[in-house]
Amino acid sequence: xxxxxxxxxxxxxxHEARLLDAQRFDEWLALFADNGRYWVPLRxxxxxxxxxxxxLADEDRLLLALRIERLKxxxxxxxxxxxxxxxxxxxxALVHGDARTPHYELRTPFVYIEVRGERQLMLAGCxxxxxxxxxxxxxxxxxxxxxxxxxxxxxxxxxxP
Amino acid sequence: xxxxxxxxxxxxxxxxxRVHRDxxxxxxxxxxxxxxxxxxxWSYLGHASQVPAAGDYLAVEIAGRPLLxxxxxxxxxxxxxxxxxxxxxxxxxxxxxxxGKFFRCPYHAWTYRLDGAPLAIPLKSGYEGTRLKDxxxxxxxxxxxxxxxxxxxxxxxxxxxxxxxxxxxGDALGAIDNLVDRSPVGRLRIEGGVLRNVIHxxxxxxxxxxxxxxxxxxxxxxxxxAANALWQGQPADxxxxxxxxxxxxxGAGYDFFDRMGGRIYPNGHSVLGINFSIHSGYAQMxxxxxxxxxxxxxxxxxxxxxxxxxxxxCFPSLALKGSPQAFRVIRPLAADRTLxxxxxxxxxxxxxxxxxxxxxxxxxxxxxxxxxxxxDVHLFENxxxxxxxxxxxxxxxxxxxxxxxxxxxxLEVNGTNExxxxxxxxxxxxxxxxxxxx
Ligand code: FES
Ligand SMILES: [Fe+2]
Numbered sequence: 001x002x003x004x005x006x007x008x009x010x011x012x013x014x015h016e017a018r019l020l021d022a023q024r025f026d027e028w029l030a031l032f033a034d035n036g037r038y039w040v041p042l043r044x045x046x047x048x049x050x051x052x053x054x055x056l057a058d059e060d061r062l063l064l065a066l067r068i069e070r071l072k073x074x075x076x077x078x079x080x081x082x083x084x085x086x087x088x089x090x091x092x093a094l095v096h097g098d099a100r101t102p103h104y105e106l107r108t109p110f111v112y113i114e115v116r117g118e119r120q121l122m123l124a125g126c127x128x129x130x131x132x133x134x135x136x137x138x139x140x141x142x143x144x145x146x147x148x149x150x151x152x153x154x155x156x157x158x159x160x161p
Numbered sequence: 162x163x164x165x166x167x168x169x170x171x172x173x174x175x176x177x178x179r180v181h182r183d184x185x186x187x188x189x190x191x192x193x194x195x196x197x198x199x200x201x202x203w204s205y206l207g208h209a210s211q212v213p214a215a216g217d218y219l220a221v222e223i224a225g226r227p228l229l230x231x232x233x234x235x236x237x238x239x240x241x242x243x244x245x246x247x248x249x250x251x252x253x254x255x256x257x258x259x260x261g262k263f264f265r266c267p268y269h270a271w272t273y274r275l276d277g278a279p280l281a282i283p284l285k286s287g288y289e290g291t292r293l294k295d296x297x298x299x300x301x302x303x304x305x306x307x308x309x310x311x312x313x314x315x316x317x318x319x320x321x322x323x324x325x326x327x328x329x330x331g332d333a334l335g336a337i338d339n340l341v342d343r344s345p346v347g348r349l350r351i352e353g354g355v356l357r358n359v360i361h362x363x364x365x366x367x368x369x370x371x372x373x374x375x376x377x378x379x380x381x382x383x384x385x386x387a388a389n390a391l392w393q394g395q396p397a398d399x400x401x402x403x404x405x406x407x408x409x410x411x412g413a414g415y416d417f418f419d420r421m422g423g424r425i426y427p428n429g430h431s432v433l434g435i436n437f438s439i440h441s442g443y444a445q446m447x448x449x450x451x452x453x454x455x456x457x458x459x460x461x462x463x464x465x466x467x468x469x470x471x472x473x474x475c476f477p478s479l480a481l482k483g484s485p486q487a488f489r490v491i492r493p494l495a496a497d498r499t500l501x502x503x504x505x506x507x508x509x510x511x512x513x514x515x516x517x518x519x520x521x522x523x524x525x526x527x528x529x530x531x532x533x534x535x536x537d538v539h540l541f542e543n544x545x546x547x548x549x550x551x552x553x554x555x556x557x558x559x560x561x562x563x564x565x566x567x568x569x570x571x572l573e574v575n576g577t578n579e580x581x582x583x584x585x586x587x588x589x590x591x592x593x594x595x596x597x598x599x
Contacts, residue, residue, distance in 0.1 A: 057530040069387035076383035078539035153357040154529035
């Protein structure tokens with residue numbers, strides 16, 4: 001992998017997280033490919049992708065758009081007061097992909113903090129991004145969020161870890 | 162300070178048409194619930210499919226008591242206290258697993274058979290001539306006396322007071338029958354994992370909401386409006402994605418919820434949506450209907466499938482949905498903290514689509530990341546805080562109150578009638594005070 005491509009991929013991951021932290025959700029959604037998927041499996045990294053187990057969230061573009069539209073509504077009661085979030089990322093690692101293919105897979109350990117009023121929620125885990133390189137730029141085919149404690153009793157998680 | 166020592170103190174908290182805020186806020190009442198209410202009522206513990214083989218166990222805490230449901234060598238199910246007879250260590254600390262042929266305490270290695278009977282003790286000779294054999298510690302793990310596996314749904318009653326299983330649930334068990342009979346072979350399996358939420362509100366508040374049809378319009382406005390906006394412009398017969406099929410009906414109006422109807426049973430149980438519900442519109446499957454008719458006869462099959470209640474409450478711990486095949490378990494942790502579990506069911510002999518519906522519904526509506534539940538949870542926590550305000554000690558349950566409702570045991574009403582909640586609180590008083598002194 002040439003250093004330039006690697007730089008581009010890592011910048012993309014950082015950019016994605018920055019859009020979420022800035023709550024620029026429409027721009028964030030535009031990073032997804034048409035068949036893009038955002039997936040938070042209930043067994044975290046141990047979960048196979050065979051549909052036999054549930055998820056905290058498993059969303060296509062339609063459902064992601066629903067989430068984003070809802071957040072814009074003044075009647076989204078749970079957003080009074082509003083939530084905000086901060087992603088803290090480690091340096092991504094490229095696990096798959098070479099210069100001849102348009103597909104890349106990256107792993108990025110993270111800490112996610114979501115706050116609302118007096119409450120603070122912290123999640124940790126690892127992202128697995130599957131990216132496709134298109135003429136228009138990189139797009140997310142899959143953002144898999146493997147939490148360390150996906151099966152724990154969790155309070156409401158309102159934004160996007 | 163003890164304020165609630167006598168029956169009359171408890172009864173005074175629940176009037177004909179309203180309840181005192183202390184039932185949600187007061188820590189002493191929560192302790193009394195642990196001691197009396199949950200000892201006198203039947204609580205859901207687990208599903209038999211979670212312990213398929215001999216030695217499989219499921220560890221659950223009910224009303225502060227650590228319990229173990231264990232599959233026996235002869236295929237039966239027993240429920241033991243998860244407590245070593247020696248000094249009290251929990252025998253297992255995983256949520257579920259297999260203990261093999263016997264339990265072995267991690268502390269001093271006392272061992273027990275699967276039914277809890279003592280098997281072996283290290284340094285046995287040291288107990289010769291002592292009174293160990295004649296006391297509780299010599300008798301092994303303690304088994305619960307009142308355990309019933311009704312069509313694989315396992316319930317326990319901790320104390321000896323209170324009604325037996327059949328008289329406690331009565332006709333309310335029809336909700337479990339409806340769910341299990343959706344399988345042509347009469348069997349369900351828990352699969353796909355559990356979604357677990359901890360909500361900072363009293364458990365009764367959550368339970369009331371399961372019977373509340375007036376809140377969806379206002380509470381879920383943001384989610385249903387967003388869904389409508391995204392779905393707008395689609396032709397009326399466009400096939401809906403499963404998520405839309407499940408979310409859009411939350412926006413149904415007051416009239417819809419009123420007409421869906423409700424039924425109450427003695428001891429706090431109820432069914433909401435006896436005529437139809439937000440689940441009635443799911444696409445049907447011809448092959449599956451045929452398989453059900455072959456298994457149960459055309460009439461019974463139609464009866465099963467036409468019944469898709471919004472919620473059936475097996476008071477106080479279980480809320481079932483026949484379609485999608487899913488259920489919630491309410492597990493109180495403190496006066497202001499409640500654990501809610503949402504489980505998915507695989508219907509044996511039915512198309513995989515049913516299981517997909519079950520998982521999708523739980524994920525969309527009951528996940529900690531649900532777009533629908535965020536507003537519910539926020540409002541439960543709001544109420545828990547708001548009720549601390551003074552000047553009004555009461556919570557109103559007046560809607561639809563009719564003095565003639567007293568003395569009726571089973572009753573059918575309009576879907577927005579708060580009698581479903583009044584019924585729960587009347588049962589709450591009954592089982593709170595059943596084993597109190599005066
Ligand atoms: S506490 Fe179990 S063997 Fe001692
Ligand atoms: Fe709700």
